[in-house]
Amino acid sequence: MRFIRVMAGLVSIGFLGAAVASEVPVTAGLLMQGFPADKNAQVTSRNFMEPPYSRWGFQHIRELQPTREVYKGTLPSSRLESATLDLESLNFDLAGGRQVDLTTWMEEASTDAFVVLHQGKVVYEKYLNGMQAHSQHQMFSATKSFVSTLTLLLIEEGLIEPDRLVRSYLPELSDSAFGNATVQQVLDMTVSLKFNEDYTDRDADIWKYGYVFSISGKAPEEYSGATTIYDYLPTLNKGKLEHGNAFHYVTPNTDVLAWLNSRVSGKSLSSLISERFWQRLGVERDGYIWLEGNGVEMAGGGLNVTARDAARFGQMVLAGGRYNNQQIIPESVASRILKSGNPDTFSRFHKDPWYTDVGYAYHDMWWTFNNPHKAVSAIGVYGQFIYIDPVAEMVVVKQSSHPEAEGVANEVDGPQIWQQIAEHLLSLK
Numbered sequence: 454m455r456f457i458r459v460m461a462g463l464v465s466i467g468f469l470g471a472a473v474a475s476e477v478p479v480t481a482g483l484l485m486q487g488f489p490a491d492k493n494a495q496v497t498s499r500n501f502m503e504p505p506y507s508r509w510g511f512q513h514i515r516e517l518q519p520t521r522e523v524y525k526g527t528l529p530s531s532r533l534e535s536a537t538l539d540l541e542s543l544n545f546d547l548a549g550g551r552q553v554d555l556t557t558w559m560e561e562a563s564t565d566a567f568v569v570l571h572q573g574k575v576v577y578e579k580y581l582n583g584m585q586a587h588s589q590h591q592m593f594s595a596t597k598s599f600v601s602t603l604t605l606l607l608i609e610e611g612l613i614e615p616d617r618l619v620r621s622y623l624p625e626l627s628d629s630a631f632g633n634a635t636v637q638q639v640l641d642m643t644v645s646l647k648f649n650e651d652y653t654d655r656d657a658d659i660w661k662y663g664y665v666f667s668i669s670g671k672a673p674e675e676y677s678g679a680t681t682i683y684d685y686l687p688t689l690n691k692g693k694l695e696h697g698n699a700f701h702y703v704t705p706n707t708d709v710l711a712w713l714n715s716r717v718s719g720k721s722l723s724s725l726i727s728e729r730f731w732q733r734l735g736v737e738r739d740g741y742i743w744l745e746g747n748g749v750e751m752a753g754g755g756l757n758v759t760a761r762d763a764a765r766f767g768q769m770v771l772a773g774g775r776y777n778n779q780q781i782i783p784e785s786v787a788s789r790i791l792k793s794g795n796p797d798t799f800s801r802f803h804k805d806p807w808y809t810d811v812g813y814a815y816h817d818m819w820w821t822f823n824n825p826h827k828a829v830s831a832i833g834v835y836g837q838f839i840y841i842d843p844v845a846e847m848v849v850v851k852q853s854s855h856p857e858a859e860g861v862a863n864e865v866d867g868p869q870i871w872q873q874i875a876e877h878l879l880s881l882k
Contacts, residue, residue, distance in 0.1 A: 531735030593833025601818030711752030845875035
């Protein structure tokens, strides 16, 4: 999916932008206060993607949209030990000679939750804007990395062959752009798709995708296209490039993967996340995932989880797939996730400095940053990250409600700050 960045001319890396925000006479702190709340302070299914309503909305998606539980199971929660460090006294160097402290940056980046693990222990944890440790927060496109990790598991188990064509598993997609693409090309988002993600054009493909999941309310009466994801995906056509030629970030790729995972396993996405990850990690809370009208999960960006549970998932990957005294994913899968992707195809389609200066590569629906540690990350718009630094043995989880779908504070300043936190942690050894 492609967004035009207002700042630094950067192109987005995330999922689903919001409608242009209107000026409203209410501050985020007054949202949904009172019984009933003042009309101007009410968050609804039509305005929750717009600031300031998104600050409350991203923490309460299941009160606004249909969702399905990601069951945590009956076992006790795994322990997250603490080894608190003073990170707020540090100053961080940013581009242009600017310095910023952690508290200032978190405010600039509209942070709701910020958790840092080092060697599996919580060294820093902060909640803002009404967020609490038990709050489940919308993760947007960080969801993609959960879906792709499930696919890698099914590949490891022999249920999916990465070099086979998608149509051999999903004949419903034979006449679409995906039909003659391989599973690996879907994983790497190198499928050539004719897909317009211009949010200023209400006839663009991205709005039709949004209608399926009622992103900004129901589709207009004049809309006559697909209203379910299984009807929508077969309508997508191939672009001019050949498959595999260039990385082209398009969210429906993940919906194809989720459909494939469910086809070969016979289970829904929420069931797979629950059984393969949540119940085994020993998470603290159920997660939940946004649904379309017929009950199919929004694989491209619908997962809602606590920051601490997202940190458990990141720590599991960092630790070679092992967590809570068990091997949750094979070490080979974890190693594959932590390995940098191919930078050659990364910036071929997206001609933008972010793709050379900040980002480095994309593979298996995980991002690699262009920093000395080649950290990898799950990323979602409005400031959602599960950032894994294998050199510093560090995991960062950031959940946010930034007014911009993507921008400098999160996608540029954030990685610079986390690299410097990593270097600080290494200096303490």
